[in-house]
Every structure is written in C-alpha cells, then in structure tokens.
Amino acid sequence: MSHDDNLPEVPADERAAMAAEEPLPNPGIEPHTPRPTDVDKKAEKRAERQVATFFGLSMICTILFVVAYFALDIKDDPDTIGGLGASNVALGLSLGFALLLIGIGVIQWARKLMADVEIVEYRHPATSSQEDREATLAALSQGLEESGIGRRPLVRNTLLGSVALLGIPAVVALADLGPVATKSVRKRTLETTFWRSGTRVVNDVTGLPIKADDLEIGQLVNGEPEGLVHVPEHREGVTYLEGAALQIEKTKSAVIAVRMQPDEITFSRRSPENWSVAGILVYSKICTHVGCPISLWEQQTHHLLCPCHQSTFDLADGGRVVFGPAARPLPQLPITVDDEGYLVAQSDFNEPVGPSYWERDSE
Amino acid sequence: MSSENLTSSVADTNAGEPAAAKKGNPAGKVANWADERLGLATLAKKNLRKVFPDHWSFxxxxxxxxxxxxxxxxxxxxxxxxxxxxxxxEYMGSYDQLRGVPMSEAYASTLDISFDVRGGLLMRQMHHWSAMLFIAAMLVHMMRVFLTGAFRKPRELNWVIGGLLILLGILEGFAGYSLPDDLLSGTGLRIADGLVKATPVLGTYMSFFMFGGEFPGDDIIPRLYIVHVLLIPGLLLALIGAHMLLLVFHKHTQWPGPGRTEKNVVGYPMLPVYAAKAGGFFFIVFGVTALMGGLLSINPVWKYGPYDPSKVTAGSQPDWYMGIAEGLLRIMPGIETHLWGHTLSWNVFIPGQLMPIVLLMIVLSWPFLEAWVTGDKREHHLLQRPRNAPTRTAFLAAMMSIYGLLWAAGGNDILAVIFHLNLNHITYFMRVAVFVVPVLVFILTRRWCISLQRSDEARLLHGYETGIIMRSPEGGYTERHLPVSEASAYTLTARQRDQVYDAGADADANGVSRDGSRIARIRARLSRGMFENNVQKPTAAEIEDAHHHADEVHELEHAMEGHSADGHQFDGRHPVDGEELRNH
Structure with missing residues (x-):
C-alpha cells in the first residue's frame, strides 16, 4: 500500500482537482543562516567559555550542597529563613543551581555550538504493507490451523471456561479485605455509636463532663462521649478507647452541644422537647453530606456550617438543612442530666450518623 | 567507531579477534561486546539521527x-x-509542638522526614511540587495536543493513553497526598469514603473493603502506600513507555511551513541537538523543582496535626487537581431519593462519580467522535492552528471555562472571605454559571477564531498593513499594504480545506434514505455546525485576482513616485506638473 492510498478518502479525480487548487507552491525549506558562532571564531570561543563556566559554577553549587548538609543542623532551625528552615533553603538553593547550571550549560552548548542545520526525514504511513498483512494473516491462520483450535471446540471451550473460572478465585481471595457489609454487620458498625443510655457528654479537649449550667446561651461546645477523650485519671466503669477503635468511634460519636433560648427552638417530632435540657440540644457533629465534622457556628442565626462543602444546618429547627449539598438534617442525640447534674445521653442516636449509603433507611 | 565496523563483526568464526574494536580503545571494546550480544547497532543506526521538529509547545x-x-x-x-x-x-521527635501527642506511625515518620532527616523536608517538598508539575504539565500538554489537532489519525490511541495517564496521575497524587495521615489528608479520605458510600447498591461493601471495615480503621494507609509506590507507578511507567514508543513510531507532528509536508518531518537530529536539549531540559526541570522545594513551602503537615475524625479546619482545600471535583460537590443541590428503605444520594453520586466518568469519556472519545463527524480517514502530521478549527477550539475554551468555574466553586468559602461576598450567593451564581458561561464562551471563541481566519485571509490576499498612510489626489486616505513574504504566504495556505459532510450522498437514486440515514443526518448537521462558517483558504485563482488588484494599486502609487505627498503641492498655489488628477 503506497502512501497516497492512505491519504484522502476522496476519489482520485477530485483529489487531483484539489491539488490543482493549491493556491501557492511549497517554496521548500529556508536556506540555513549561519549564527555568529558559526562564522566568528571569537564568538565561538566566547560561547565555549560560557558553557564551561556554567558547568564550573554547578560544581561549586554541588560542593556547597555537601557543606550545607553537614553544617546546618535541621533540628534547631525549622523556623529560620521565613519559616522554611535554614538547612532546607540552603540545600534547595545549592542543589537547584547545581542542576539548573548543568541544564543551562548543555542547552547553551546545543544552541550555540552544535550544528543547527535542520534535516529532513520521510514519514511512512503507520499501516503495514499489503504483503506484510497477507503474510501475517497466513502465518496466523496456519498457526491456528495447526493448533486445531477451530476444529476442536471441546478443547477450546473447556480451556476458555477453565481460564475464565480462574477469575473467580482472584476476586474471592480478596473477600478478606474487609467484613462483608451485611445487615447485621452494618447494625453493629455504621448504625451503632459509642453513645449508650447514661454516657456523659464530655468536652472534646479537656475530657471534662459538661454541666447544664456550664453552658451559656448561644454557646456551642464540641463534645465526645466519655471514653473517647483521654484524661489523666480514668473514671471507673468507663471504657477508654485507643488507636483505630478510637478513631472509628470518633468518626461516628463526635457531637456538638449548643444552648439556645428555649423559646427560639422549634420542637418537632424529629426533635422533641424531652430530648433537650433547658434549651441545650446535642447534635451529631458529622455532616450528613460526606462526613466532615461540622464546626462553624453562627450564633445569631443558630446556623452551623460545614467547612468542607458549606452545608448549613439550623440547630434551632431540628438540624434542618438550610443551604448546601447535604440532603438530610443532622441526627440529634436525646439527652438528659444525671444525678450529679452532668449532661448524659438518653440512648444512642435513633438513626445512623454521617453520610448516606445505599442500605440506609432514611424515610 | 563506525557502524560498519560493528555490523561486520559477524561471529562466523571463533578463531581470531572479532572484526571491530581496535586495540587500546576500551569504549569500542565494550560496544563490540554489547553489540555481539544485543545487536544494538542495527537498532541505533535508525534512531541516533532521528529527526525531532522544534517548537516551544512540544x-x-x-x-x-x-x-x-x-x-x-x-x-x-x-x-x-x-x-x-x-x-x-507517641511522637518523640524534634518538633516541639507535637511532642508527646499520640498519632499514627505514618504521621510520626512524616514529621521525622521533615525534622530529623537532613534533606528530608527538601525531598518531601520536591516530591509534592513535582507531583503538581507532573499533573499540570500533562493537562497543558493535553490542551496543546487538542488545540493543534495532534490527536488525529494515526495518533488516536496515543491520545487515549495520555488521557489514562492523567487519570492515573490524579489518582496517584491523591493516594500520595493521603499517606502522611495528617488532619487535612484524613479529611480528604473521609470525603472519599463518603463518595464511595454513595455508590448505588455496592457502596457500603466497597467502603468496607477499602478501609478493612469502618472508616478510618488501620488498613487504609498501608494499602494506599502499595498502590502509591508500586501499582500506579508501574502502570504509569508502562503507559509512559507505550506513549513514547508510539511517539517514536509515528514520528512527531510538525507545524506547517516551507518544506514541511504531511510526508516528511523537518528538524534537528536526536544526536546531538535534541539529546542535548532534552537532556539539558531534564536538569532544568529537576533544578527548578529543587528551588521550589527549598524556597516554597508546600503541605506543611506539622501545622495541621495528626488526623482526628472529629476535627477539621476552616478553609480546608484539596490539592488543586481535585479542585473541580470539590467544586462539583459544593454546588450540587442536596437531593436524595429514599425508596423502599434505601437511599440514593444524587448530591454525592452525580458530582463524585458520574461527572468524572462522563468527563473522562468525553476526553477519551473525542478523536473518534471528530473523525466520525468529518469522515476523515487521512493521516495528519501537520498541526492545525487553533483558529483553523474554530469549533474544536471553542469546545476546549468552553470546557476550560467550566473547569475554571468549578475550581472557583471549590474555593467558594475562600472567595467569600477575600472578596467579602455572600457564600450562598457565590454558590447560587455558580449553579447557573456552569451552564450559561460555557455556552457564551463557546460562541465567542468560535466567532473569534473565524475572525482570525478572516484576518489571515486578508493578509494573504491583500498583504500586511505597513503603517504608511497614502493620501489620494481626491483627499482620501488609504493605508499601504505590502504582500507578506513567500514563506509566510505559503504557511498561511498550508492547511486542508474543510469538507462539509453531505447526508444526501447517502440516499439512493430515488432520494429515499437508506437505513441509518437518521444518523447520517445528525452527522451532516454536526459537520455543518463544525465547518460551515469557517473561512477556507483561497484558491489559486482568488490569489491571482488579489495580486492583480494589488498590482493596479501599485501602478497608481508608482505613478505618483517623485511627488512627495507633503500636501503643499495640492494647495492650489503651486503648479503641479503631470498631475492630471488635480484638474478633474
């Protein structure tokens, strides 16, 4: 197949007419213009010295790199030189220039001193020649013929079947990547948090339990169930979690406790009055959109804004979504006070917290 | 050492020395040794002087x-x-503020690399900066290839490979960004978990398999690590290899110009010029990355603290290449469907899963769609100027406007703070703008391209504007045009005429459409939309006409030679010899 056959999909006569229509002839490659370094010995020597200077400076930078490596102790100086660290800046500058100067030198060499005559190479169509295609097809059919794969469907089909079946172990063997999220697994994982009846709400930094009187009107406190924040002295009867278990429970159990004027709160079936204590409501801190912890509190409007995607919830109205991509209100934790006056949960959340998932019954 | 020496050293006899390699030439000996085993000379003779065309965009x-x-x-x-x-x-390293804080080993070792391994912070920052550079350069390279039509036959598959490289590069970036297990990257993983959970039917299972149970668990970092250091880099390396092999096989595209045709490639040889330029450029990229690592702070994880799923900072942002996904998530209205005890989160599924797949499909399939509309089966090695493919250029501009809007939407909180705007208003604006702005940008860019085509045609037919203003005897003013150089004129015409596909050709003799003619009509409409308004290069006759006209103007100008047109001779007080026009 010649190159031309591969070109336009237009009939030959039309193609000839198109060629005739070409408005201007191709003038051919411009003649080569010599550079100063091609004709002027002095310019050539100068360029040579320039290139060598670049390489020489690079060597100095490399030595400076080694000096900086040993001379500057990073432990003491992470905040020096604009907060970047003296060692980091010195190493970066010396390594950077050591590399850059080699690059600049080589390119200068190519531009000034290497031959700059453009040369021409001919292209060949990507396609194979007709003979090659025929030879390949012949070889292929001969090979297939000799294997008998076409004549022996029993062998072929059982082979295909057996290889295809091997895909199953490849998938099955990955089943232990994680527990299968069956209904019972979901029940004790996604749909259960660390909150139990009587679990104290504690401040998420100090770990101290919160009394109703500690909260002022308009104040919002980030809370956790007791046991998820470590305190110097562990209280008896409380399980304190660590490591992965702690992280998993924090993902679900983090809450916000907020106190508002009771007459500003709209109680409803979703948010009954007996879930609150003296205008204090406790909501899940985990956004119902994709699970960021929500934390930006607008006191005047009772709105809580998620810093990730700006879903906004009205805490005075059952955690209703007032703006943004979240589709469901924040789950509310029913609370009461224990005999010492601390805020405690009446029970776990009565719906799964956090982002939606296929099996979530949200009706 | 010449290649003849190498190739003639056939081992037809075991007696005596091999034919090549003079004594005392160690390099020759090594080359000979290698060639006898690897046949390198045959391979190298074609490629050592392989021609690469030169242009900054390459x-x-x-x-x-x-x-x-x-x-x-x-x-x-x-x-x-x-x-x-x-x-x-418990962290016990050099960084005071976090000493004694419980954290994951991943985070602690990242702090160690930053504060206790000399050069570690530099390497971390260089790694992060070069990742930014990698993805950004791939995207800009893709735009270059798209705008110049370099993806056309025979390079469609290389375009697809490139698209996959960008996808893998983004996944690789996200995996690496997550490894330090700091507060910011942990929040990113939490969002990824939310996206996975929004998958209809399988979401919960997929999330549990990813994290080895509930989020975050203690499996995800080791798993992401092996994905980040072996699985994806392996795929990237293989695809980059294929990308480069195809580049060598197809030979690089080139810009049209004198002597440059569809059948040749004009440029500098690989050895020495291109090897020096490309090799030197490696040191420049490496050096710039080192300077960035030394001077520009990036991802200071020690400031964020270890990941705690109950904490987040205001103004949290992913790395820039995730910005459009972030923007989509932020402006999507909160819609969920609750049916039969199941939840389908459109608000997460559409922006988080559907849109990225749709976007990728558009990107990967474009060369095939375009080839189908144009019906063009030819190979193309000459690049097109963006203006000469107005619809394609306008499409990219529209896509870029969506990208930019979503990017801005991904930082709507930052914009609200910086410009004292209402966050909600920005979001509402973006919800409308992502549909309206791209259409406007498309129309504007398309007309702009066509205007540029017209200006090219004017340059070709009437020459360029010299800036010399001529005053005619009647008092009219004209600007003198001079023809562009032969090389520029040829370059302007070195493009193919667009052919509008005609669906009528598919109907039979009685005008009755054959099967599939509905598709043919769609194709014809698309083809008309793409090409109908384009300016085609002039024919030889048109150029001839234009030159003829120019000659007349020149004659006129020539006739006035010798009369310096300072205006005084036409003021009526001076006689002007040979100035018949004045008497009219």
Missing part, C-alpha cells in the same frame, strides 16, 4: 516526563524513612 509533555523522573527519584528517598502504618505511637 516541550510541555517533556516537563511531564521529567517531573515523573523527579518523582521517582525523590519518592525512593522518602520511602527509605516513611512508615506506612496506622499503629498509634
């Missing part, structure tokens, strides 16, 4: 390639100290 892909090499080098350094483990440890 460097963009090179930036991506070299930053990938920098990523490999700095990544190996980091892997010597990084511990991909989520086991809880």
């Amino acid at each position: 460097m963009l892909g090179e930036i991506a390639l070299w930053s990938f090499v920098v990523l490999l080098l700095t990544g190996v350094f980091l892997s010597l100290w990084f511990k991909p483990s989520m086991a809880e440890v």
Whole structure:
C-alpha cells in the first residue's frame, strides 16, 4: 500500500482537482543562516567559555550542597529563613543551581555550538504493507490451523471456561479485605455509636463532663462521649478507647452541644422537647453530606456550617438543612442530666450518623 | 567507531579477534561486546539521527516526563524513612509542638522526614511540587495536543493513553497526598469514603473493603502506600513507555511551513541537538523543582496535626487537581431519593462519580467522535492552528471555562472571605454559571477564531498593513499594504480545506434514505455546525485576482513616485506638473 492510498478518502479525480487548487507552491525549506558562532571564531570561543563556566559554577553549587548538609543542623532551625528552615533553603538553593547550571550549560552548548542545520526525514504511513498483512494473516491462520483450535471446540471451550473460572478465585481471595457489609454487620458498625443510655457528654479537649449550667446561651461546645477523650485519671466503669477503635468511634460519636433560648427552638417530632435540657440540644457533629465534622457556628442565626462543602444546618429547627449539598438534617442525640447534674445521653442516636449509603433507611 | 565496523563483526568464526574494536580503545571494546550480544547497532543506526521538529509547545509533555523522573527519584528517598502504618505511637521527635501527642506511625515518620532527616523536608517538598508539575504539565500538554489537532489519525490511541495517564496521575497524587495521615489528608479520605458510600447498591461493601471495615480503621494507609509506590507507578511507567514508543513510531507532528509536508518531518537530529536539549531540559526541570522545594513551602503537615475524625479546619482545600471535583460537590443541590428503605444520594453520586466518568469519556472519545463527524480517514502530521478549527477550539475554551468555574466553586468559602461576598450567593451564581458561561464562551471563541481566519485571509490576499498612510489626489486616505513574504504566504495556505459532510450522498437514486440515514443526518448537521462558517483558504485563482488588484494599486502609487505627498503641492498655489488628477 503506497502512501497516497492512505491519504484522502476522496476519489482520485477530485483529489487531483484539489491539488490543482493549491493556491501557492511549497517554496521548500529556508536556506540555513549561519549564527555568529558559526562564522566568528571569537564568538565561538566566547560561547565555549560560557558553557564551561556554567558547568564550573554547578560544581561549586554541588560542593556547597555537601557543606550545607553537614553544617546546618535541621533540628534547631525549622523556623529560620521565613519559616522554611535554614538547612532546607540552603540545600534547595545549592542543589537547584547545581542542576539548573548543568541544564543551562548543555542547552547553551546545543544552541550555540552544535550544528543547527535542520534535516529532513520521510514519514511512512503507520499501516503495514499489503504483503506484510497477507503474510501475517497466513502465518496466523496456519498457526491456528495447526493448533486445531477451530476444529476442536471441546478443547477450546473447556480451556476458555477453565481460564475464565480462574477469575473467580482472584476476586474471592480478596473477600478478606474487609467484613462483608451485611445487615447485621452494618447494625453493629455504621448504625451503632459509642453513645449508650447514661454516657456523659464530655468536652472534646479537656475530657471534662459538661454541666447544664456550664453552658451559656448561644454557646456551642464540641463534645465526645466519655471514653473517647483521654484524661489523666480514668473514671471507673468507663471504657477508654485507643488507636483505630478510637478513631472509628470518633468518626461516628463526635457531637456538638449548643444552648439556645428555649423559646427560639422549634420542637418537632424529629426533635422533641424531652430530648433537650433547658434549651441545650446535642447534635451529631458529622455532616450528613460526606462526613466532615461540622464546626462553624453562627450564633445569631443558630446556623452551623460545614467547612468542607458549606452545608448549613439550623440547630434551632431540628438540624434542618438550610443551604448546601447535604440532603438530610443532622441526627440529634436525646439527652438528659444525671444525678450529679452532668449532661448524659438518653440512648444512642435513633438513626445512623454521617453520610448516606445505599442500605440506609432514611424515610 | 563506525557502524560498519560493528555490523561486520559477524561471529562466523571463533578463531581470531572479532572484526571491530581496535586495540587500546576500551569504549569500542565494550560496544563490540554489547553489540555481539544485543545487536544494538542495527537498532541505533535508525534512531541516533532521528529527526525531532522544534517548537516551544512540544516541550510541555517533556516537563511531564521529567517531573515523573523527579518523582521517582525523590519518592525512593522518602520511602527509605516513611512508615506506612496506622499503629498509634507517641511522637518523640524534634518538633516541639507535637511532642508527646499520640498519632499514627505514618504521621510520626512524616514529621521525622521533615525534622530529623537532613534533606528530608527538601525531598518531601520536591516530591509534592513535582507531583503538581507532573499533573499540570500533562493537562497543558493535553490542551496543546487538542488545540493543534495532534490527536488525529494515526495518533488516536496515543491520545487515549495520555488521557489514562492523567487519570492515573490524579489518582496517584491523591493516594500520595493521603499517606502522611495528617488532619487535612484524613479529611480528604473521609470525603472519599463518603463518595464511595454513595455508590448505588455496592457502596457500603466497597467502603468496607477499602478501609478493612469502618472508616478510618488501620488498613487504609498501608494499602494506599502499595498502590502509591508500586501499582500506579508501574502502570504509569508502562503507559509512559507505550506513549513514547508510539511517539517514536509515528514520528512527531510538525507545524506547517516551507518544506514541511504531511510526508516528511523537518528538524534537528536526536544526536546531538535534541539529546542535548532534552537532556539539558531534564536538569532544568529537576533544578527548578529543587528551588521550589527549598524556597516554597508546600503541605506543611506539622501545622495541621495528626488526623482526628472529629476535627477539621476552616478553609480546608484539596490539592488543586481535585479542585473541580470539590467544586462539583459544593454546588450540587442536596437531593436524595429514599425508596423502599434505601437511599440514593444524587448530591454525592452525580458530582463524585458520574461527572468524572462522563468527563473522562468525553476526553477519551473525542478523536473518534471528530473523525466520525468529518469522515476523515487521512493521516495528519501537520498541526492545525487553533483558529483553523474554530469549533474544536471553542469546545476546549468552553470546557476550560467550566473547569475554571468549578475550581472557583471549590474555593467558594475562600472567595467569600477575600472578596467579602455572600457564600450562598457565590454558590447560587455558580449553579447557573456552569451552564450559561460555557455556552457564551463557546460562541465567542468560535466567532473569534473565524475572525482570525478572516484576518489571515486578508493578509494573504491583500498583504500586511505597513503603517504608511497614502493620501489620494481626491483627499482620501488609504493605508499601504505590502504582500507578506513567500514563506509566510505559503504557511498561511498550508492547511486542508474543510469538507462539509453531505447526508444526501447517502440516499439512493430515488432520494429515499437508506437505513441509518437518521444518523447520517445528525452527522451532516454536526459537520455543518463544525465547518460551515469557517473561512477556507483561497484558491489559486482568488490569489491571482488579489495580486492583480494589488498590482493596479501599485501602478497608481508608482505613478505618483517623485511627488512627495507633503500636501503643499495640492494647495492650489503651486503648479503641479503631470498631475492630471488635480484638474478633474
């Protein structure tokens, strides 16, 4: 197949007419213009010295790199030189220039001193020649013929079947990547948090339990169930979690406790009055959109804004979504006070917290 | 040492010395030894002087390639100290503010790399910066290829490989960004978990398999680590290899110009010029990355603290290449469907899963769609100027406007703070703008391209504007035009005429459409939409006409030679010889 056959999909006569229509002839490659370094010995020597200077400076930078490596102790100086660290800046500058100067030198060499005559190479169509295609097809059919794969469907089909079946172990063997999220697994994982009846709400930094009187009107406190924040002295009867278990429970159990004027709160079936204590409501801190912890509190409007995607919830109205991509209100934790006056949960959340998932019954 | 020497050294006899390699030439001996075993000379003779055309825009892909090499080098350094483990440890390193804080080993070892391994912070920052550079260069390179039509036959498959490279590069970036297990990256993983959970039917299962149970668990960092250092880099390396092999096989595209045709490639030979330029450029990319690592702070994880699923900072942002996904998530209205005890979160599923797949499909399939509309089966090695493919250029501009809007939407909180705007208003604006702005940008860009085509045609037919103003005897003013150089004129015409596809050709003799003619009509409409308004290059006759006209003007000008047109001779007080026009 010649190159031309591969070109336009237009009939030959039309193609000839198109060629005739070409408005201007191709003038051919411009003649080569010599550079100063091609004709002027002095310019050539100068360029040579320039290139060598670049390489020489690079060597100095490399030595400076080694000096900086040993001379500057990073432990003491992470905040020096604009907060970047003296060692980091010195190493970066010396390594950077050591590399850059080699690059600049080589390119200068190519531009000034290497031959700059453009040369021409001919292209060949990507396609194979007709003979090659025929030879390949012949070889292929001969090979297939000799294997008998076409004549022996029993062998072929059982082979295909057996290889295809091997895909199953490849998938099955990955089943232990994680527990299968069956209904019972979901029940004790996604749909259960660390909150139990009587679990104290504690401040998420100090770990101290919160009394109703500690909260002022308009104040919002980030809370956790007791046991998820470590305190110097562990209280008896409380399980304190660590490591992965702690992280998993924090993902679900983090809450916000907020106190508002009771007459500003709209109680409803979703948010009954007996879930609150003296205008204090406790909501899940985990956004119902994709699970960021929500934390930006607008006191005047009772709105809580998620810093990730700006879903906004009205805490005075059952955690209703007032703006943004979240589709469901924040789950509310029913609370009461224990005999010492601390805020405690009446029970776990009565719906799964956090982002939606296929099996979530949200009706 | 010449190649004849090498190739003639056939081992037809075991007696005596091999034919090549003079004594005392160690390089020759090594070459001979290698060639007898590998046959390198045959391979090298074709490629050592392989021609590469020169243009600055061909460097963009090179930036991506070299930053990938920098990523490999700095990544190996980091892997010597990084511990991909989520086991809880108490930090005891040099950074005061976090000493004694419980954290994952991954985070603690990242702090160690930053504060206790000399050069570690530099390598971390270089690794992160070159990742930014890698993805950015790939995207800009893709735009270059798109705008110039370099993806056309026979390079469609290389376009697809390139698209996959960008996808893998983004996944690789996200995996690496997540490894330090700091507060910011942990929040990113939490969002990824939310996206996975929104998958209809399988979401919960997929999330549990990813995290080894509930989020975050203690499996995800070691798993992401092996994905980040072996699985995706392996795929990237293989695809980059294929990308480069195809580049060599097809030979590089070139800009049209004198002597440059569809059948040749004009440029500098690989050895020495291109090898020096490309090799030198590697050092430049590496050096710039080192300067960035030394002087520009990036991802200071020690400031964020270890990941705690109950904490987040205001103004949280992912790395820039995730910005459009972030923007989509932020402006999507909160819609969920609750049916029969199941939840389908459109608000997460559409922006988080459907849109990225749709976007990728559009990107990967474009060369095939365009070839189908144009019906063009020819090979194309000459690049097109963006203006000469107005619809395609306008499409990219529209896509870029969506990209930019979503990017801005991904930072709507930052915009609200900086410009004192209402966050909600920005979001409402974006919800409308992502549909309206691209349409406007498309129309505007398309007309702009066509105007540029017209200006090219004017330059070709009437020459360029010299800036010399001529005053005619009647008092009219004209600007003198001079023809453009032969080379420029040829370059302007070195493009193919667009052919509008005609569906009528598919109907039979009685005008009755055959099967599939509905598709043919769609194709014809698309083809008309794409090409109908384009300016086609003039024919030889049109150029002839224009030159003829120009000659007349020149004659007129010539006739006035010798009368310097300072205006005084026409003021009526001076006689003007030979100035018949004045008497009219």
